Amino acid sequence: MGNLLKGKKGIIFGALNDMSIAWKVAERAVEEGAEIVLTNSPMALRMGTINELATKCNNAQVIGCDVTKVEDIENLITKSMEIFGGKFDFVLHSIGMSPNVRKGIDYAELNYNFLEKTLDVSAISFHKVLNVCFEKDALNDWGSVLALTYMAAQRTVFGYNDMADAKALLESIARSFGYKYGVKRKVRINTISQSPTLTTAGSGVGGMNDLLDYAEKLSPLGNADALDCANYCLTLFSDLTRKVTMQNLMHDGGFSSMSMSEAVMEQYMKGKE
Numbered sequence: 001m002g003n004l005l006k007g008k009k010g011i012i013f014g015a016l017n018d019m020s021i022a023w024k025v026a027e028r029a030v031e032e033g034a035e036i037v038l039t040n041s042p043m044a045l046r047m048g049t050i051n052e053l054a055t056k057c058n059n060a061q062v063i064g065c066d067v068t069k070v071e072d073i074e075n076l077i078t079k080s081m082e083i084f085g086g087k088f089d090f091v092l093h094s095i096g097m098s099p100n101v102r103k104g105i106d107y108a109e110l111n112y113n114f115l116e117k118t119l120d121v122s123a124i125s126f127h128k129v130l131n132v133c134f135e136k137d138a139l140n141d142w143g144s145v146l147a148l149t150y151m152a153a154q155r156t157v158f159g160y161n162d163m164a165d166a167k168a169l170l171e172s173i174a175r176s177f178g179y180k181y182g183v184k185r186k187v188r189i190n191t192i193s194q195s196p197t198l199t200t201a202g203s204g205v206g207g208m209n210d211l212l213d214y215a216e217k218l219s220p221l222g223n224a225d226a227l228d229c230a231n232y233c234l235t236l237f238s239d240l241t242r243k244v245t246m247q248n249l250m251h252d253g254g255f256s257s258m259s260m261s262e263a264v265m266e267q268y269m270k271g272k273e
Contacts, residue, residue, distance in 0.1 A: 004238050006033030009084045011076070013039050013067070013129070014094030016048035019199045021148060022094035023053055024230035030057040032234055034090075037080045039065045067095060067125035073132045080138075087140045090237040093129060093147040096122040098163045107161050115162050122166035123173065130177045130189070141186045144237045147174060148229075149191040149248065151256055159207050171248050178246035188245040190236060195223040195252040217263040219253030 010029065015022035015038055029036055038054055042064045054060045061083050065076040080088060099114035100107075126147050133139050152160040153167035171191050178189035196211050216223050224232075232251050235241055250256045 002032045004032040004234055005029055005090075008033070008090060008237065009035045009088040010090035010092070010237065011037045011039060011080055011088065012092045012094070013065075014092070015040060015050055015053055016044050016199075018049070018053075019226070020094065021194070021197060021199060021226045021229050022092060024226045025092050025094070025233050026053055026057050026060070028227075028230045028234055029090075029237065030060070034237075035084065036060050037076075037083055038062045039076055041066050067128065068120045070128055070132065073128055074136075077132050077136055077138050081136070087138055087143075089140050089143050091129065091133065091139070091143075091145045092233060093126050093145070095125060096148075096163060096166065098122065098161060098166070101159075101161045101163060105161075110162055115165075118162045118166050119169060122163065123169040126170055127173045127177065130173070130181065134177075134181060134185070137185070139181075139185065139187050142239070142242050143185075143187045144241070145181075145187065145189045146233055146236055147191045149193050150196070151193050151250070151252065153193070153248075157211070159211075174248070175246045182245050188236075188242070190245060191248045192229065192232060192236075193248055193250045193252065193256065194229050195219070195225075195255060197223070197226055197229070199226065214264065215252070215255050217267065218258050218261045219255040220258070220261070221253035223255075224251050224253050 012022050012026045014020060015026055026036055026038060036057055038050055038060050040050060045064050050062055054062050063076050063079055066072045098118040100110055100118060105111055130145065147170055149167045149170055152164040153171050174189045174191045181187040181189055196215050198212060212223065229251060
């Protein structure tokens with residue numbers, strides 16, 4: 001056990017099972033001395049194995065929260081402050097869901113009711129969480145809030161569909177609220193643009209295995225996996241990054257700076273033979 005987060009307390013959204021990035025973040029945060037509260041939607045709590053994670057994390061409290069409902073978020077923040085005995089230090093938003101992706105609906109034929117659900121769950125929920133924390137003055141000075149995103153917010157990725165729109169909005173919220181929270185309370189807000197990662201949610205994206213292979217071949221360092229991402233999150237929760245805010249931080253093995261690699265070109269040429 002380390003001490004990087006010794007004495008810090010935080011809320012982790014989105015741990016469903018041991019494939020989840022949020023699951024790895026929770027494990028590593030506790031290993032580094034943090035105290036945590038775990039939360040997910042009531043349906044996810046029934047479907048997943050979060051109670052197993054809670055037991056591993058020093059019997060962390062689990063509180064259900066539908067992030068589309070402000071009253072649920074208010075309840076979560078209030079109860080968490082009671083558990084922690086006051087303010088806390090970090091939040092991880094690791095939430096994303098698209099009915100259009102799940103149902104295989106093409107981007108040119110989006111169901112707009114589904115699109116509203118995608119944006120509400122995957123992006124607007126981030127604003128709601130931040131706003132409740134802000135109004136309740138729930139985070140300590142120099143606290144840190146992170147949300148997980150993907151490069152499809154900037155570049156078109158076939159099959160990512162309306163989740164790309166949601167991630168673009170998510171990143172914008174981090175910048176806009178990052179200014180407000182930074183000026184008023186010295187709280188940092190950032191997004192991490194993670195390599196494609198085979199989580200339960202990620203596996204729903206069409207062609208995910210091919211995308212993983214392509215990204216692995218294009219990235220000089222290879223794909224960053226869930227544990228790699230968790231370790232990066234911990235540095236941003238720590239006091240070592242107190243002046244990092246309003247950033248979209250690429251954590252993808254160099255993928256986002258590449259156009260063509262030798263490995264990808266070799267595979268392309270073999271396909272032409």
